[in-house]
Amino acid sequence: MAALYEGYTLCGLVPGQNLSNSGVQGIEAERDSDHVVVTDSTRCVTLYKVSDQKPLSSWTVKQGQTLTCSAVYNSQTKEYVAVSDSKVIRIWKEEDIILEKTFKATVSSEVWRVHCVPAGEPVVLFQRGAVRLLDALLSAPQQPIEDVLAQEEAVRWSTNIVAESQHFVIFTTELKGEHFLYLQRLNPNTLQRYRLEREEPGLSPLSFSASYRDKHIRLLYLYPNGHVYQSVVPVRGLGADEGAQALPLPRSLQLGLPVGEGLLQAASVLLLDEDHVAVVGVPHPSAGTGKDFLCIWNTNFQTLQAGKEMAGKIYGQLWSYSNKLFIPHGKTLSVIPYECPKSSLASALGKLRQAKTEEFKAPASVPSWNNILHGEKAQPSRTVETRKTRTTRKTQSAHSLTIDQVLELIKTAPVEEVQKEVEGLLSRVDTQDLPPSVGQLALSLVSRSLADPAFYTPSTLAQLVHTQSLCHSVCPDLLLLALERKDYFLCQLCLQFFPDLPEDVTCACLKTFISMPDADAEKVSLEPDSISFMENLIARDRGQVGLQNGFSPTSFDEDHSDALSGVGDTIKTRAEDKEKTSTPPEQICPVGLHKAVLLNEVLQTAYSDTFLLPHLKDLSAQHVVLFLQYLQFLYFKFSQDAIPQMFRSPSLTQVMDWVCMLLDAHFTVLVMTPEAKGLLLSLKSFVRSQVRLFSELGKIESSLQELNKMKVKKDVGQYSIEIIELF
Incomplete structure (x- = not known):
């Protein structure tokens, strides 16, 4: 289950005179997970080291000026950016002391917020909805700024997200009781406008939270009646500007929170992961009135996972960085560490005995033979939306195409039109209808791609695979098409999500990957986590000399030495010469980074020895030696260091199994x-x-079995010391 741990105070607060304002305007991440920038609601910006609970630097604008935008940190230039009096942009470095002596520029229109992402350029969002990159704006500060919003339309909330190397500024607005969502994509600049569905008359959202997952931007928002909704927008479905036209934005009910008597006044909801949300300002179901709580809810199972009472008034503000929640309450800004294990029914009910840390991703959801042959009721797949409840979806706009119309469109339409309509359909279709729809779409796209060399939709095919509603049996030509078109990112996705790949297809992938030049492989765009795993593995220094995980660097010497008595001298000599010797060949990865990532996917594919061995014999001797050298490299790294198991990282057992199969085949x-x-x-x-x-493990097992058979002779009481000798 999710947990909230003991918190601590980061700093004191000076709430507003009417106690409706906490005094905190914003909290932003800084250089690493242990530093944050806190902007108060008047004049001061302070840099804190969270673990030390102390300020490192502080900057204040002069009397009469007000900070109207929370400061952000530009990791590229190591500078801070803030806005005072709505129009004055200020930029300074940590060593600067007096803000009045640092850079400032006055712009022609009032600024709503400055947003920045790690390793990205700051973006300025104006109150009238226009967006500018900071550098482009400062090149001509007085450049005219267009009005994107209607006359009485006002921005209520904003954030920014990087998705698929694209930078998005997301903001919501209100106009005469209607609420809208804007998605502004930068480079190329496109703007999409959506209309949120109306709630009860007079109710406006209290808070918003957004995240990016599985090629979709997910918006979560809380209403005063306790209803938490989620809306999903496909990233690839964003087209050209639609002008004043606002597309309807469907929603699904995620939670119905208890509100007690009346409506919520100051509350906030924050996405923690795909299954958990943090909520503040909502009454605890089992606590009395007048008490303020911070809670974590599981949206899959509608359960309260953790709760912590917060002393003092809650202001409806909540931030999250590096598994820490930052919450103002009373006259204190507190930091509450939290943990959200992988969601399961057992954990939601508090019945989970032991978490399986090796499971980093849910198994792929594909149609089973029982469903096909016997018509058994299939379980809904958690793909496009995380909700499993049957929320009635609203009627789509009149121009939305049905699945049959899209299938006909695929046969003749241009690539761009096909991509737009297919991805739009995926964003609208009900989750229970996904498996058959995805299979039909994939078959049609692959069929036309095979017949027409000029037609290919890699992003759409990747999105279909990401739904986890496809398998090789449903679309057997998909992976072979990806190999033919050299779409190795799609190959990687198929290897990850297809549980029924035949052994000959697995070997075809292996042969293609191992024969690919490293220079060509480095040009391929692959899944970031798998690349990160290999980067850490290659960069990891050699572990300490000694027996680790059953293997020691001295083992090779021992195996070829007639005198075991010299082992001690061997260890000493190798330890003394460690810094003098160059990196042994076993420590150097024999293939490039991206080729290694693709080979890792092959290592983790399910197979049967009987069917795989004949196809392995088709590999050339040169490729077999290279593959064995890579497996040897993995074995050395896994043996010497405690390698953290990440999503899609091969295990030591898988490495050894492939070594054995290659030796048997060649x-x-x-x-x-x-x-x-x-x-x-x-x-x-x-x-x-x-x-x-x-x-040695067998010996330990025998000893433990004997201990288990021993009968307790007497009651030794609550406190005792026993010595058990193993012979």
Whole structure:
């Protein structure tokens, strides 16, 4: 279950005179996870080191001026950016002391917010809805700023998100009781406008939160009646400007929070992950009135996971950075660490005994044979939306195409039109209708791509695979098409999400990846987490000399030494010479970074030895040696260091299994290949170390079994010390 841990005070607050304002205008992340920038509602910006609970620097505008925008940190230039008096943009560095002596520029229109993302350029959002990159704005501060919003329309909330290397500014507005969502994409500049569905008359959203996942931007918003809704917008579905036309934005009810008597006044909801939200300012279901709580709710199972009473008044403000919640209450700004394990029914009910830390992603949801043959009721797939409740969806706009119309469109329409309509359809279709719809769309797209070399929609096919409603049996030509078009990102997705890949297709992928030049592989765009895993693995220094995970660097020497008595001297000598010797060949990755990522996907694919071995024999001796060298590199890294298991990272067992299969398939060829001699000797030492490890584990297992059989002779009381000797 989710948990809220013991919090601590970051700083004191000076609330507004009417106690409706906490005195905090905004909190932004700074250089790393342990630094934040706090902007108060009047004149001061302060840099805090969170773990030390102390300010490092502070800057104040002079008397008579007011900060109207919370300060952000530009990690590219290591500068801070803020706005005073709505029109004066200020930029300074940490070593600057007096703000009046730093850079400032006056712009021609009033600014709503400045947004910045890590390793990105700051973006300025004006109160009339226009957006400018900071550098472009400062090149001509008095440039005219257009009015995007209607005359009486006002911005209520904004944020920014980086999705698929695209920068989006997201903001909501209000006009005569109607609420709108704007998605402004930068470079190329496109603006999309949506109309939020009306709630009860007179009710406006109290807070918004947005995130990006699975090629969709998800907007979460809370109303005073306790209803928490989610709306989903596909990133790839964003087209050209629609002018004043506002598309309807469907929503689904995520939570119905208890509000007690009356309506919520100051409350906020914040997305923590795909299954959990933090809520502040909403009554605790089992607590009395007049008490303010910070709670974590599970949106999948409608359960309250954790709650903490907050002393003093709650102002409806909440921020989250690096698994820490920042919440103003009373006269204090508190930091509350939290944890949100992977959502499951057992954890939601408090029945989870042991979390499986190795499971980083839910298994793919594909049609089963029982459903196809016997018509058993299929479980709804958690794909485009995280909700599993059957919320009645509102009628779409009249020009929305049905699945049959889109299938006909795919046969003749241009690529751009097909992409737009398919991705628009995926954003509208009900989750329970996804599996058959996705299969039909994929078959049509692949069929036309095979028939027409000029037609190919890589982003749309990737989005279909991401729904986890596809498998190889449904669309058997999809992965082969990706190999033919050299779309290795799509190949990676298929290897990740298809649980039923035939062994010949797996070997076709392996042969393509291993024969690909490293220079070509480095040009391929791949899944960021898998690249991050390999970057950390390659950059990791050698571990300490000694037995780790059943293997020691001295094992190779031991296997080829007749005198075991010299082991101690060997260890000492290797330890003393460690800094003098160059990196051994086993420590150097024999393939490029991106090629290694693709090979990792093959290592994790399900297979049967009987069916895989015949296809492995088609590999050339050169490719077999290269692949074995890479497996040897992985084994060395996994053996010497405690490698954290990430999503789609191969395990040591998978590495050893592939080593065994390659040796079985090519043993005769490898024995006759001169350059493979040293490799085979090294692999021999790996096997011996593993045998030695499992032998020792067997001894421990026997000892533990004997202890388990021992009967307790007497009651030793609550406090005792017992010594058990193992022989």
